[in-house]
Amino acid sequence: TSLAAVRARWKYEKWHAVHMLTYVTIAVSIPHQFVNGTTFSGSATSATDTLARWYWAMLWTVSVGAFLAYRWLRPVWHLARHRITVARVDRNNDGTISVWMTGRSLQRLHPQAGQFFMWRFLAQGMWTQAHPFSLSKSPRGDVMRITVKPVGDHTAAIADLLPGTKVMAEGPLGRFTAHHRRAHGTVLAGAGSGVAPMVAILEELDSSGPIVVFLRARTASEIPHLDEVRELAHERGATLYILEGRRSEGWLPQGLAASMTQLAPAITASDVYVCGPKAWADAVLDEARACGAPEEHLHREEFAW
Ligand SMILES: Cc1cc2nc3c(=O)[nH]c(=O)nc-3n(C[C@H](O)[C@H](O)[C@H](O)COP(=O)(O)OP(=O)(O)OC[C@H]3O[C@@H](n4cnc5c(N)ncnc54)[C@H](O)[C@@H]3O)c2cc1C
Numbered sequence: 240t241s242l243a244a245v246r247a248r249w250k251y252e253k254w255h256a257v258h259m260l261t262y263v264t265i266a267v268s269i270p271h272q273f274v275n276g277t278t279f280s281g282s283a284t285s286a287t288d289t290l291a292r293w294y295w296a297m298l299w300t301v302s303v304g305a306f307l308a309y310r311w312l313r314p315v316w317h318l319a320r321h322r323i324t325v326a327r328v329d330r331n332n333d334g335t336i337s338v339w340m341t342g343r344s345l346q347r348l349h350p351q352a353g354q355f356f357m358w359r360f361l362a363q364g365m366w367t368q369a370h371p372f373s374l375s376k377s378p379r380g381d382v383m384r385i386t387v388k389p390v391g392d393h394t395a396a397i398a399d400l401l402p403g404t405k406v407m408a409e410g411p412l413g414r415f416t417a418h419h420r421r422a423h424g425t426v427l428a429g430a431g432s433g434v435a436p437m438v439a440i441l442e443e444l445d446s447s448g449p450i451v452v453f454l455r456a457r458t459a460s461e462i463p464h465l466d467e468v469r470e471l472a473h474e475r476g477a478t479l480y481i482l483e484g485r486r487s488e489g490w491l492p493q494g495l496a497a498s499m500t501q502l503a504p505a506i507t508a509s510d511v512y513v514c515g516p517k518a519w520a521d522a523v524l525d526e527a528r529a530c531g532a533p534e535e536h537l538h539r540e541e542f543a544w
Contacts, residue, residue: 240254240257240258240261241254241258269299278291278292278295279292279295279296309409310409313409314359314407314408314409315407317348317407317408317409318405318406318407318408320343320344321342321343321344321345321347321348321408322342322343322405323340323341323342323345323383323405323406323407323408324340324341324342324402324403324404324405324406325338325339325340325360325400325401325402325403325404325406326339326340326341326382326402327339327402328397328398328399328400328401328402330398331386331463331464332460333460333461333462333463333465334388334389334461335386335387335388335389335432335435335463336386336387336389336394336397336398337375337384337385337386337387337463337464338384338385338386338387338397338400339382339383339384340382340383340384340385340406341381341382341383342381342383343381344381345378345380345381345382345383346378346380346381348408348410348411349411350374350378350383350410350411351378351411351416351417351418351443352374352376352377352378352416352417352436352439352440352442352443353373353374353413353415353416353417353436353439353440353443353512353540354373354374354410354411354412354413354415354416355371355372355373355374355410355411355412355413355436355540356371356372356374356408356409356410356411356412357369357370357371357408357409357410357412358370358371358372358385358406358407358408359406359407359408359409360397360400360404360406361404361405361406361407362396362400362401362404364396365393365396365400368393369407369409370393370394371412372385372386372387372435373385373413373415373435373436373439373514373540374411374435374436374439375435375436375438375439375463375464376438376439376442377439377440377442377443378439385435386432386434386435386438386463386464387432388431388432388463413540414538415436415440415512415514415538415539415540416440417440417443417444419510419538420510421510421535421536422448422508422509422510422536423447423448423449423505423508423509424448424449424450424451424503424505424506424508424509424510425444425448425449425450425451425509425510425512426450426451426452426453426499426503426506426509426510426511426512426527426532427440427441427450427451427452427453427512428452428453428454428455428490428511428512428513428514428515428520428523429452429453429454429455429513429514429515430454430455430456430514430515430516430519430520431456431515431516432463432542433513433514433515433516433520433540433542434454434462434463434464434468434514435463435464435514436512436514436540437452437454437468437512437514438463438464438467438468438471440512441468441471441472441475441477442471444475444477445475446474446475446476446477448505448509449478449503449504449505449509450472450475450476450477450478451477451478451479451480451502451503451505451509452468452472452477452478452479452480453480453482453502453523454468454479454480454481454482455482455490455492455515455519456481456482456483457483457484457485457486458483459481459483462481465481478502478503480502482495486519488522489522489526490519490522490523490525490526498526498529498530499526499527499529499530499532500530500531503530506527506530506531506532507530507531507532507533509532509536510536510537510538511523511524511527511532511536511537511538512538512539512540513537513538513539513540514539514540514541514542517541517543520539520541524537524539
């Protein structure tokens with residue numbers, strides 16, 4: 240069920256239920272292997288038997304060990320070592336929620352702007368679920384920030400997190416970072432909650448190459464951290480376009496017509512970072528390709544599961 244072709248057709252909830260059932264099936268089958276299975280019960284009668292036992296024992300140990308190590312032990316170790324804690328929760332004017340977290344020696348996690356963690360907030364009603372959220376501020380010192388758009392139960396509950404809540408974090412994950420740039424210039428295109436990683440990446444860029452930022456929304460008041468983006472763009476000499484208006488088939492709002500080359504003249508020598516709703520992100524990347532941006536300069540983060 241983790242094949243891309245299957246995931247593309249299934250809703251997250253269905254995939255998650257099957258995934259959890261698989262864990263239960265494996266957990267139930269392990270004792271069965273020892274009691275009834277021929278591999279581990281009784282004594283080995285030949286060299287092939289012994290080899291098979293070692294082979295299966297190793298396979299079980301590596302699989303179960305990797306699950307325990309990466310899904311549980313590492314996050315618990317991070318919790319004990321880094322003590323990530325909610326420091327502040329902001330309800331932003333655009334409807335998003337920003338969670339500021341502090342901890343000890345967070346730089347030893349080597350987080351980069353644009354990456355995400357699987358966050359598990361150890362609060363009542365929330366600790367059973369880990370959800371992915373990107374850093375919305377360049378992680379400096381011992382502070383990290385995420386910005387969340389409430390779309391369901393879990394994301395809505397984040398607004399009520401109390402300062403002091405402990406957090407388990409699995410990560411950092413993802414390659415959507417400024418470190419993977421290959422070109423001189425940079426184009427950042429974000430829409431909706433997809434603006435979050437753009438703020439962090441913009442903060443990490445210097446003004447050595449041309450930077451163009453596209454932020455897409457129905458109205459500017461719906462764009463998270465807009466004042467912060469304006470200030471960062473000003474400091475870095477970046478050109479900022481607020482693409483306001485109704486949805487269209489293309490990458491620009493209805494009624495606007497321009498090519499990406501007109502708005503970002505260095506497009507062929509720029510890395511293009513895109514994060515936003517699928518149809519819009521597809522349209523941005525198609526436009527970038529049509530304007531001559533090489534495939535290896537295109538970077539995309541999808542907030543879909
Ligand atoms: C790599 C990545 C980075 C993300 N970064 C951000 C961010 O910075 N800001 C932000 O607002 N949103 C981000 N998201 C989306 C966010 O994780 C989901 O909106 C959130 O998990 C929804 O949870 P919910 O219970 O509130 O909503 P639900 O109603 O339960 O879910 C709504 C939809 O969100 C998706 N979803 C739900 N749970 C998960 C999960 N555990 N993992 C992946 N997808 C899930 C499913 O498509 C689901 O149908 C990111 C997603 C990914 C994959």
